[in-house]
Amino acid sequence: MPPPQPLVGIIGKTNVGKSTFFAAATLVPVEVSNRPFTTIKPNIGVGYLRKKCVHVELGLPKCDPKNSLCIDGWRFIPVKIMDVAGLIPGAHRGRGLGNKFMDDLRQADVLIHVIDAAGATDEEGRPVPPGTYDPIEEVERIEFEVNEWFYRIISRDWQKFARHVDSGGVDVIDALTERLSGLSIKKHHVVETLRRTGLESKKLSTWSEEELKKFAYTLREISKPMIIAANKADLPQAEENIRRLRERYHNRIIVPVSAEAELALRRAAKAGFIKYLPGDRDFEIIDESRLTPRQRKGLEYIREHVLKKWGSTGVQEVLNRAFFELLDMITVYPVEDQNKFTDHHGNILPDVYLVKRGTTARELAYMIHTDLGKSFLYAINAKTKQRVGEDYVLKDDDVIKIVAALARR
Numbered sequence: 001m002p003p004p005q006p007l008v009g010i011i012g013k014t015n016v017g018k019s020t021f022f023a024a025a026t027l028v029p030v031e032v033s034n035r036p037f038t039t040i041k042p043n044i045g046v047g048y049l050r051k052k053c054v055h056v057e058l059g060l061p062k063c064d065p066k067n068s069l070c071i072d073g074w075r076f077i078p079v080k081i082m083d084v085a086g087l088i089p090g091a092h093r094g095r096g097l098g099n100k101f102m103d104d105l106r107q108a109d110v111l112i113h114v115i116d117a118a119g120a121t122d123e124e125g126r127p128v129p130p131g132t133y134d135p136i137e138e139v140e141r142i143e144f145e146v147n148e149w150f151y152r153i154i155s156r157d158w159q160k161f162a163r164h165v166d167s168g169g170v171d172v173i174d175a176l177t178e179r180l181s182g183l184s185i186k187k188h189h190v191v192e193t194l195r196r197t198g199l200e201s202k203k204l205s206t207w208s209e210e211e212l213k214k215f216a217y218t219l220r221e222i223s224k225p226m227i228i229a230a231n232k233a234d235l236p237q238a239e240e241n242i243r244r245l246r247e248r249y250h251n252r253i254i255v256p257v258s259a260e261a262e263l264a265l266r267r268a269a270k271a272g273f274i275k276y277l278p279g280d281r282d283f284e285i286i287d288e289s290r291l292t293p294r295q296r297k298g299l300e301y302i303r304e305h306v307l308k309k310w311g312s313t314g315v316q317e318v319l320n321r322a323f324f325e326l327l328d329m330i331t332v333y334p335v336e337d338q339n340k341f342t343d344h345h346g347n348i349l350p351d352v353y354l355v356k357r358g359t360t361a362r363e364l365a366y367m368i369h370t371d372l373g374k375s376f377l378y379a380i381n382a383k384t385k386q387r388v389g390e391d392y393v394l395k396d397d398d399v400i401k402i403v404a405a406l407a408r409r
C-alpha cells in the first residue's frame, strides 16, 4: 500500500492568516490535466512540496508524472493540508471552538503554526494596530494549548491503565501506542519519547504528575512537530518582530511569510497575467497591457516588500521545510525498468514517494505492494545500476527498481 498522504494542520489564533495561507497553498496556479488530488473537504485541501525533478538530473527531456506534477523541471508532491479552527486561550478546556480544533488536529502529522508577525491582532484575535501585540507570546500560548490538550488526553484514566500494564503480560510500548493511536501516534514516536524523557524503565504507575506531563509534552513535540510561519511579513512592523522571534527561538524553524502575497501571485499566474511558480523568488509579467494600474501596483508592492526583502513569499518554504527538515523526509522514485526509468506502461518516473529518512529498500517494497515486500529478492539502484540488498537505506532522490519473486505484471 503506498504511504498514506501525510496531513499538515494549520494552527494559530484567529485572524493571523490561516485561511489565507490555506487558500494560497492549495491553489494550483497552472492548468494541469489529471490533477491527482483536489479538494477533499471545505477545510482540507491538497498542497504541494516542491523539489527538483530527478528527470533533470538524469538528463531526460521530460517525465510522465502520475502521483504528482512536474512543471518546468520541478516536481510538485501532494500533501493534505487542513485549515484548523482558530485557537484561543483555554481551548484545551473546550473554550471557543476548542473541541472542534482538537478533533481536527488528531490526524495531523506536522503542524504549521501561523502567527501574526506584524503584531496586528491581540491574544483573542481581535485586530489591533500593527506593532501592538507581541508575537512571542503567541508562540508560547498556542503551544501551551496544544501541549495541555495532549496531556489531558493521555492522563485520562491513567492510573487504571498504568496498573493494568504494570501487572504484566502486556508490552509497555505496544500498550501506549495502542492507547494513543487516535492521535495518529506510531510506535516510533512512543519509543523516542520514552528515550528522550528517560522514562523507559520506570513502571507506569510510579510516574509522577510531572513525569506524565513531560511525557505528554515531549510526545506532542515528536509526533506533531511545529514549524512557525511568521505571517504578514509584508508589513513593516514584522521585520523587528521576526528578528526577535529568531533570537528567542534560535533552535526553531521560523519562516517569514506573506500568505496574502502568495495568494495574489497564484491568482495572477492562474489568470495568465504573470509567470510564477510557488516558491519562485520573482515573477514575470506576461502582458503589461492586460493589467490595470492597481494590479500593477499590487504586484510591484509584493516584489519590493516581500520577494526582494525575504527571498520568496515563504508559503512554499514552510511546506518544504516542514517535510524535508522537521519530519526529515526524502523522496524516492520507484520504477520497473531501471534502464528507461519507467513503469510497465512506459511512463517515465511516474511516481515519487515521500518517505522517512532511514527507510530501507525492503520497506519501500512493502509500501509499493505487500507482495513486493514479502517476496523481495533485491533492488537495483537505477542511477548506478548497482544491486542493493533489503537493508539498503534509501538516499534522497534514489530511483529504485524492486526485484521480487512475486513481481506484479
Ligand SMILES: Nc1nc2c(ncn2[C@@H]2O[C@H](COP(=O)(O)OP(=O)(O)O)[C@@H](O)[C@H]2O)c(=O)[nH]1
Residues within 6 Å of the ligand: 012, 013, 014, 015, 016, 017, 018, 019, 020, 021, 086, 231, 232, 233, 234, 235, 257, 258, 259, 260, 261
Ligand atoms: N498584511 C497581511 N495581511 C494578511 C496576510 N494574510 C492574511 N492577512 C489578513 O489577515 C486577516 C485574517 O486572515 P484569515 O486568513 O481570515 O485569518 P484566520 O482567521 O487565521 O483564518 C484578513 O484580513 C487577511 O486579509 C498577509 O500575509 N499579510
Ligand SMILES: [Mg+2]
Residues within 6 Å of the ligand: 018, 019, 020
Ligand atoms: Mg480562518
